[in-house]
Amino acid sequence: AQRVTQPEKLLSVFKGAPVELKCNYSYSGSPELFWYVQYSRQRLQLLLRHISRESIKGFTADLNKGETSFHLKKPFAQEEDSAMYYCALSGRGFGNEKLTFGTGTRLTIIP
């Protein structure tokens, strides 16, 4: 069974401080990993996808297959980063594209 665990429901960080949102996964195979973000009163949107290796809004995430983790990081938090963050995974190949989400972490940036 595939599972995504986000251990922190709430995380508060001061502006300018580093941010790390934790994500661990369980999957028998080679999954694709994602971070989705939902800003206040907006729809869920893709923040980054591990295969693209892009840095979006200063966020990066490294896939650690040994620790089965995909933690989201940003060196200097900004107030506009306050949002709900969801880690998700999908399988590969026909019929395996469904997204499995974690329970989410609400990030609050303190001015």
Place this chain on the structure above:
Amino acid sequence: DAGVTQSPTHLIKTRGQHVTLRCSPISGHKSVSWYQQVLGQGPQFIFQYYEKEERGRGNFPDRFSARQFPNYSSELNVNALLLGDSALYLCASSPGGADTQYFGPGTRLTVL
């Protein structure tokens, strides 16, 4: 492009009733997926359709059904509503089955 659209925005039903939720994908997208998001939880996969055929089904009872039309829009139907079906129902579209999924704003269903 308005992105993925869903209707209605909000819906209130009573137990035992039936509901139909609608989704229009981004133009050119051929795959639509449905998710249920209960308060305090992440979205949970219900169905995926690609080129009008079911491509995946989550762990939901047979009361839940869906279909995709020739224009790639989709409907999610839920019969014999239970209180526990109260949730935000999200639709997501993607160009193909394995591409990035783009989410709609959701339909908030309340079952009384």
